[in-house]
Amino acid sequence: MPKSVLYPALLAGTLLAASALAAASPSGEGGALPGPQPIATGLSGGMLTDYDDLAEGFKGTELHHNGVTYREVNGIGGVFPDGDTFTPDDVGDELIIEDAGYLFDDFPDFGSTPNVLTFGTTFMPGPNLSLGALVQVTLALDTPATAASFEAIYYENGPWGGIQLHLDAYRNGVLVGSDVATLSDLGDRDNLTTRTFSVGGATFDTLHFHATYDGQPSAPRVMIDNLRVTPEDALFADGFDGAAPLLADYDDLTEGFKGQSMHYQGATYRDVNGIGGVFPDGDTFTPDDVGDELVIEDAGYLFNDFPDFGSTPNVLTFGTTFMPGPNLSLGALVQVTLDLDAPASAASFEAIYYENGPWGGIQLHLDALDGGTVVASDVVTLSDLGDRDNLTTRTFSVKAARFDSLHFYATYDGQPSAPRVMIDNLMLTP
Numbered sequence: 001m002p003k004s005v006l007y008p009a010l011l012a013g014t015l016l017a018a019s020a021l022a023a024a025s026p027s028g029e030g031g032a033l034p035g036p037q038p039i040a041t042g043l044s045g046g047m048l049t050d051y052d053d054l055a056e057g058f059k060g061t062e063l064h065h066n067g068v069t070y071r072e073v074n075g076i077g078g079v080f081p082d083g084d085t086f087t088p089d090d091v092g093d094e095l096i097i098e099d100a101g102y103l104f105d106d107f108p109d110f111g112s113t114p115n116v117l118t119f120g121t122t123f124m125p126g127p128n129l130s131l132g133a134l135v136q137v138t139l140a141l142d143t144p145a146t147a148a149s150f151e152a153i154y155y156e157n158g159p160w161g162g163i164q165l166h167l168d169a170y171r172n173g174v175l176v177g178s179d180v181a182t183l184s185d186l187g188d189r190d191n192l193t194t195r196t197f198s199v200g201g202a203t204f205d206t207l208h209f210h211a212t213y214d215g216q217p218s219a220p221r222v223m224i225d226n227l228r229v230t231p232e233d234a235l236f237a238d239g240f241d242g243a244a245p246l247l248a249d250y251d252d253l254t255e256g257f258k259g260q261s262m263h264y265q266g267a268t269y270r271d272v273n274g275i276g277g278v279f280p281d282g283d284t285f286t287p288d289d290v291g292d293e294l295v296i297e298d299a300g301y302l303f304n305d306f307p308d309f310g311s312t313p314n315v316l317t318f319g320t321t322f323m324p325g326p327n328l329s330l331g332a333l334v335q336v337t338l339d340l341d342a343p344a345s346a347a348s349f350e351a352i353y354y355e356n357g358p359w360g361g362i363q364l365h366l367d368a369l370d371g372g373t374v375v376a377s378d379v380v381t382l383s384d385l386g387d388r389d390n391l392t393t394r395t396f397s398v399k400a401a402r403f404d405s406l407h408f409y410a411t412y413d414g415q416p417s418a419p420r421v422m423i424d425n426l427m428l429t430p
C-alpha cells in the first residue's frame with residue numbers, strides 16, 4: 001500500500017523551495033540562459049546535456065534528447081529501508097523535466113539552472129520543485145562512449161539511509177563499469193546532498209542508473225543534471241594514448257605526521273595552511289590554530305559508515321592531530337599545494353568533510369594551474385541547511401589541456417577559512 005512514507009521528501013522539497021523563495025531574484029534568469037552547448041573538448045570533457053532548453057513537464061516514458069534515449073523508468077515495485085514497500089504505480093514511470101530554479105539558491109554549484117531531469121509521478125510548475133522517485137532508468141547512447149558522468153541530488157539519512165544508487169555501464173549487454181553510492185544513515189532525515197556519478201575507462205553503449213536496498217529495488221528521491229558523455233572517437237581526436245592514470249590511495253603509508261612537505265605518487269604536497277582566517281560565525285583562527293602538517297590518518301572506522309568512500313584504511317588530512325589506529329579526526333584544511341612530477345590533463349580526488357553548522361557557506365576550491373595560471377576549477381559551497389557537523393562526501397575534479405600543479409583551499413566570504421577535510425584516491429591522468 002502506498003503510505004505517507006513516500007512523501008516526507010516531497011514536503012521537505014517544498015520547504016526548501018519556500019525558504020529559498022525570499023532570496024529568489026524577482027527578475028529570474030531562466031529566459032536568458034544559453035541553449036545546449038556544442039560538442040566540447042578540454043574543460044567540459046564531452047557532450048553536455050543540461051536539460052535547460054527543454055520545456056518543464058512530463059516527457060512520457062521514453063525521451064530522445066541530445067544523443068541519448070532515456071527509457072524504462074521505474075516500472076517495478078520494491079522496498080524502503082524501514083520495511084515499507086512500493087508498487088510500480090506508487091513510483092510512476094515518466095521522465096520529467098523539472099524547473100528547479102529555487103534549488104540553485106541553496107545549491108549554486110549543482111548542475112545548471114533552471115532545469116533538471118527527474119522521474120515518476122509529479123512536478124511543481126515554475127521554479128519550485130519536487131524530487132521524483134527513481135527506481136531505475138536506462139540511457140541508450142546513439143554512439144558508444146568511453147566516459148560519462150552526471151550530477152545527482154537526492155535525500156539521504158532517514159528514511160533513505162542505506163539505499164544504494166548504482167550507475168552501471170554496459171557494452172553489448174556486458175557490464176564494463178560501475179559507480180555506486182550508499183546513502184548515508186547518520187540520523188536526521190531528508191537531508192539533501194549532491195554527488196557526481198561517473199564511469200569510464202571502457203567503451204560502453206548503455207547506462208543503467210538504479211537504486212537498491214539490501215539487493216532489492218528501492219526508490220530514493222533523485223534529480224540529475226549535466227550529463228556529460230565522451231564519444232569513443234573523441235579519444236582518438238584528442239590524440240589520447242591511453243596512458244594509465246596514477247592513483248594515490250595513501251594505503252601503503254604509515255599513519256602519522258608526514259611533515260610540511262611530502263612526495264607521493266607523482267606529486268609533491270606542500271604549503272599546508274600557514275595562514276589565519278575566518279569561520280562563518282565570525283570567529284577567527286591563527287596559523288597555529290590550524291597547524292601546517294600533512295597527516296596520514298588510518299580512518300578505518302570511517303569505511304563502516306562510508307563503504308564507497310576512497311579506499312580503506314588510510315586517507316590524507318591536514319593540521320595538528322590524528323588518532324592512532326582506526327579511529328579518526330578530520331583535520332583543518334585552509335590550503336594545500338600539489339606540484340605534479342609530470343603535466344596532467346585531469347585530476348580528481350574524493351573528499352569527506354563536515355557541512356551545515358558551523359561550516360555552512362564555506363567554499364572548497366580545487367584549482368588546476370599551468371605555469372601559475374589557473375586553467376580549471378571545481379568549487380563547492382558547503383550546505384547550510386540547519387543541523388551541524390554532518391559528514392558528506394564529494395569528488396573534486398578538474399580537466400584541462402595541461403596543468404602542472406593543483407591548489408585545494410577553503411574560503412568564506414572571500415577570506416581563508418578552515419573546514420575539516422580528509423581526501424583520498426587522488427587520480428592524475430597524464
Ligand SMILES: [Ca+2]
Pocket residue numbers: 056098099100101123124125126127128129130
Ligand atoms: Ca518546477
Ligand SMILES: [Ca+2]
Pocket residue numbers: 050051052111112113114115116225226
Ligand atoms: Ca540544468
Ligand SMILES: [Ca+2]
Pocket residue numbers: 255297298299300322323324325326327328329
Ligand atoms: Ca587513525
Ligand SMILES: [Ca+2]
Pocket residue numbers: 249250251310311312313314315424425
Ligand atoms: Ca585510502
